[in-house]
Each structure stands twice: as C-alpha cells, then as structure tokens.
Amino acid sequence: MCAAKVIDGKKFAEGLRGRIATAIAGLKSDHDLEPGLAVVLVGEDPASQVYVRNKAKQTVEVGMKSVEHKLDASTSEADLLAVVEQLNNDPTIHGILVQLPLPDHIDENKVINSINPDKDVDGFHVINTGRLATGQDSLVPCTPVGSVMLAKDALGSLSGLEAVVIGRSNIVGKPVAQLLLQENCTVTIAHSRTKDLPGVVGRADLVIAAVGRAEMVKGDWLKPGACVIDVGINRIERDGKNRIVGDCDYEDCAKTAGSITPVPGGVGPMTIACLLHNTVHAACAIKGVPVPEM
Numbered sequence: 001m002c003a004a005k006v007i008d009g010k011k012f013a014e015g016l017r018g019r020i021a022t023a024i025a026g027l028k029s030d031h032d033l034e035p036g037l038a039v040v041l042v043g044e045d046p047a048s049q050v051y052v053r054n055k056a057k058q059t060v061e062v063g064m065k066s067v068e069h070k071l072d073a074s075t076s077e078a079d080l081l082a083v084v085e086q087l088n089n090d091p092t093i094h095g096i097l098v099q100l101p102l103p104d105h106i107d108e109n110k111v112i113n114s115i116n117p118d119k120d121v122d123g124f125h126v127i128n129t130g131r132l133a134t135g136q137d138s139l140v141p142c143t144p145v146g147s148v149m150l151a152k153d154a155l156g157s158l159s160g161l162e163a164v165v166i167g168r169s170n171i172v173g174k175p176v177a178q179l180l181l182q183e184n185c186t187v188t189i190a191h192s193r194t195k196d197l198p199g200v201v202g203r204a205d206l207v208i209a210a211v212g213r214a215e216m217v218k219g220d221w222l223k224p225g226a227c228v229i230d231v232g233i234n235r236i237e238r239d240g241k242n243r244i245v246g247d248c249d250y251e252d253c254a255k256t257a258g259s260i261t262p263v264p265g266g267v268g269p270m271t272i273a274c275l276l277h278n279t280v281h282a283a284c285a286i287k288g289v290p291v292p293e294m
Contacts, residue, residue, distance in 0.1 A: 004257040007154050007229070009146070013269040016149075016294065020276050021062040023292035027283070028063070035283035036065035037095040037121065037276070038087045042080060042106070043073035048099050055097075058272050064279065065092060077106045081114050088116040094286050095121035095279035118286055121278040123175065132178050137285075139278050144176035146270025147208055147229045148183065154227050154259040155206070159184040164201050166190050166217065166247070167210035172231055176208055197221075209247035219252035228253055228260040231267050 027033040037059050041052050052068065059066035069083055080098075087096045096119045102108050112120075117127040123141040131138030152158060163185040167173035173189060180187045190200050192211070198221040201207055207228045209217050214234035222228065232247030246263030254260050261267055277294060284291045 004228075004254040005154065005259040006254075007150050007227075007259050007261045007266060009150055009261055009266040010269045012150060012153060013146075013273040016270075016273045017058065017062055017276065019294045020273070020280060023280055023294050024063040026292055027280070027289070031287065031289045033283060033287050033289060034063075034065050034092075035095070035279050036067065036090075036093040037097070037279045038067040038069065038090075038093045040069045040071065040080070040083055040087075040096070040098045042071045042075055042099070042102055045101070048101075052099055055272055055275065059276065059279075062276055064276065067093060073103050075103075075106075077110070080106060080111060084111065084114050088114075088119065093119065094283035095119055095275075097122050097275065119282055121275055121282055123278070124170070129170070129175070132175060135182065139282060140179065141171055141175045142271045142274035142278060143172050143210075143231060143267060144179055145274045145277070147172075147176055147231060147267055148179045149274070150261060150267065150270065151206055151208075151227055151229055152183070157183075158206065160186075161205040162186045162188075162203055163206040163208065164188045164190055164204035165208045165210065166197070166201065167208075167212070167231075169210065172208075172210040176210070180206075180208075207248075211247050213247055214245050215247070215249040217248040217253060219249065219254075219256040222253060222256040224256055225258035226256070228257045229267060230261050230263050233263060233268065 039052050056066045087093050096115050098111055112124045113126055117125040120128055120139050123139045128138045163180045165173050165177045168189050168191045177187045177189050201221045202223055210231035214236050230246035230248045234245050236243055244264055281291055
C-alpha cells in the first residue's frame with residue numbers, strides 16, 4: 001500500500017517544457033534570439049540513439065533550433081574535436097552536448113573540456129564544475145537540476161533540511177550536493193563505503209539516491225515522512241520479464257516516505273526538460289539579455 005505522495009516527474013517536465021516554449025517565443029519576438037542546441041552522437045549505442053532522438057524532438061517542439069552530428073564509431077578523437085570546435089564558433093548554437101559514453105579510443109574528459117564552457121549545457125566542463133563548487137553562476141548537470149526542482153515542488157523551501165545524497169559521481173552525486181548547499185540544506189554525501197548507511201539515511205528529511213544499485217534503499221532506512229528522489233535506472237529481470245527499477249525499493253519505501261519519485265516517470269523525464277532550460281540560460285548569457293521566467 002503506497003502511503004507516500006507520488007512525485008510525477010513526467011507531469012512536471014511537461015509543464016516546464018510549456019514554460020520554456022513561452023519563454024523562447026518571447027526571446028524570438030523581443031530579442032530576435034532563437035536558442036540553438038547541437039547534439040553530437042558518436043557510434044551506434046541503441047540507448048544513446050533513442051535519447052538523442054527524443055532530445056531533437058523536444059528541442060523542436062519548444063521552438064528551439066536543433067542540430068545533430070552523427071559520427072561513426074571509428075571517428076578519430078581529432079575529428080570529433082574538430083566538430084566541437086566548429087560548434088564553439090557557430091553563433092547560432094548556444095548549447096553543445098556530446099552524448100556519452102564515447103568509444104574507448106576517445107578521451108571523454110578531453111572532449112568535454114574542449115567545449116566552450118558557456119555552451120556546455122551538460123554542465124560537465126571543469127570550469128562549470130568549479131563555478132558551481134564556488135557558488136558562481138554556472139551551467140549545472142541536468143539530472144541534479146531536475147532532482148532539486150522536484151524536491152522543491154514536493155517540499156517547498158528546502159532551507160534547514162537534512163539531506164543525504166547516496167552516490168558521489170561527478171554527474172549526479174557531487175553536483176546535486178552543491179545545489180542542496182545553495183538551498184541551505186545540511187548535506188551528507190554517502191556511498192558504498194559509508195559505515196552504517198541505513199543509520200545515515202535515517203536522519204534525512206530529503207534522500208537523493210544515485211548509487212546505481214537496484215532497489216538498495218529499503219523502507220526501514222527512511223525517516224518517516226522523508227522525501228525520496230530516486231535517480232537510479234536499473235534493468236532487472238523479475239517474473240521472467242525485464243523491468244526498470246530505481247535505487248530504492250519503491251513499494252517498501254512508499255510505506256514510510258512522505259513523497260517519492262517513481263521509476264520510470266520520476267527524475268528521468270526531467271533530464272531533457274532541464275537540458276532545454278540550460279540552453280535558454282546559455283543563449284541569454286551569450287546574447288546578454290535577461291533570462292525569462294520559466
């Protein structure tokens with residue numbers, strides 16, 4: 001029996017995309033500014049292909065310029081860097097995203113750090129991570145931004161709350177902790193080596209699970225009424241069927257939590273919406289115009 005309020009990321013993302021579309025229409029009419037997003041895909045990874053296709057579709061739907069560069073898996077690092085440099089110099093492109101993972105012969109960090117940090121809408125460039133860590137304006141990874149948006153929608157102000165982030169990756173764990181510090185949370189970053197992980201999680205008013213282990217977090221770990229944001233996407237086999245589950249045991253956690261994101265349908269839909277959100281921010285900063293309300 002699910003006692004927790006279900007945080008509907010799909011519905012929230014739909015509303016955010018609507019507000020982004022309105023903002024873009026205003027930028028076009030008031031400032032002759034059409035935000036442009038370029039996505040670079042190297043290779044034939046099926047999951048990446050689906051994701052890139054969805055990005056392109058949603059980019060066009062909100063009124064933004066969409067550009068795709070699809071390169072063979074055998075593309076050299078030098079040729080990929082040349083494509084990135086071309087996009088860095090293209091005044092109609094305000095956001096550049098190189099889809100990860102890249103083939104083994106290409107240095108991901110070198111490619112990410114070749115992107116103009118002002119166009120780095122994934123927020124992975126070392127300059128943007130440094131800006132975020134020091135509290136400066138920066139482009140921030142999309143999944144952490146979406147996670148905090150959903151937490152604020154569920155809880156209102158996060159100020160003063162005790163937050164536990166499970167996971168310390170550069171893509172989710174570390175940046176979401178920085179965002180929560182900016183919201184005046186007391187933040188603990190926990191991970192696989194944390195002693196008494198259930199005890200640490202049990203203190204939290206807000207739990208963000210991003211550890212990549214299927215259904216690891218159990219209901220009896222949680223403080224009653226806690227808000228749970230489950231970033232995990234894990235494929236498992238159950239009852240002879242392939243299923244996608246989060247890092248939290250949803251049915252079990254929902255008995256104790258006050259609010260919880262489902263998987264799928266929670267944080268996942270927020271990622272592309274926040275990418276579009278970041279691209280509008282980047283376009284306005286590059287053009288020197290105010291960022292519209294979104």
